Amino acid sequence: MHIAMNTFAARGYNNASLAEIADRAGLTQAGVLHYFRSKALLLTSVLELRDQSGIEQLGAGRPQGLAFLRHLVDTALRNAEREGIVRLYAVLSAESVTDDHPAQDYFRDRYDGLRAFVADALREACELPDEDTETAENAANAVIAVMDGLQVQWLLAPGSVDMAASTDLVVTALLTSLAPHRFGPDGEIRPGG
Amino acid sequence: MHIAMNTFAARGYNNASLAEIADRAGLTQAGVLHYFRSKALLLTSVLELRDQSGIEQLGAGRPQGLAFLRHLVDTALRNAEREGIVRLYAVLSAESVTDDHPAQDYFRDRYDGLRAFVADALREACELPDEDTETAENAANAVIAVMDGLQVQWLLAPGSVDMAASTDLVVTALLTSLAPHRFGPDGEIRPGG
The missing domain is CATH 1.10.10.60 (Homeodomain-like)
Incomplete structure (x- = not known):
């Protein structure tokens, strides 16, 4: 396999x-x-095997809220040690948009699931109102996108791309931007926040 | 062609x-x-033809600093009207990491060039010290990555992905995070900033 x-x-x-x-x-x-x-x-x-070795264990033991977002940064760090799996994912996810590709449904479902998880984590971490689904989903898509896009850049030029540092910058900046009352400029939780 | x-x-x-x-x-x-x-x-x-119809006109008339970053958000907006070019780029950029792909050098050079442009724009907009190349480059890679990653998601599920809104969220959050003295929480330039 x-x-x-x-x-x-x-x-x-x-x-x-x-x-x-x-x-x-x-x-x-x-x-x-x-x-x-x-x-x-x-x-x-x-693809099923890849999910088991997987970036996001989508089971019940998955970390929630802020912990899940920090876990994504850890994942980017670990990914820099597994070039093969990163390449598999980067190549197949983009190839899946070609005509009649057999993994098209797989990736569409995967992004739907991820979007919901990341949006929930952002809503929880930032205490966004439940009715503000748009901001949470746009931010969730951005977090997933930055991780994916960095993989292609890193595969082409590993010395010029620090996937974990760039992911951390975006996650931290989004937290501070979505919930300035909760998170300070470096993403630290404000006292009483 | x-x-x-x-x-x-x-x-x-x-x-x-x-x-x-x-x-x-x-x-x-x-x-x-x-x-x-x-x-x-x-x-x-x-690929040369695509560059002419091009997302980033890399010539001398290119907008600088903050204007260049806002231009990237406009590009994401315009991209939602040109599915064919977005698909070409998404498919080929990821496929370029496969063995012996003829566009590998093209995309490596392209990312190198883009990274330098976006890092310069961030340095100028945020008045980052010249010696802080690491933060500017990590943020630049993140901005490029978010645009790329959103394209794959959008091609799979256009109704669930607002490329311009997600790009804007990240650019604005990064500006505020890198230069809180210059940019307010919604990316507005602070009076005197």
């Missing part, structure tokens, strides 16, 4: 061939198809 | 075939190769 993951990361889904994956795994193409039925289903399995 | 652009946007570079591009253009494959020599050179021409 890691061979398939690495091949999709190195070539993209469309350009990866089952023959190459089978060859690198020491299997025949028929052997791979016996287990996974199709290249698209192999991709699904790879 | 627009046919090649649309085909690369719809399929990615690796998965686009010269035969399909030629067919849609009413040419033979030999005819396309006569003009462009190779699929990789055709890609280069498409």
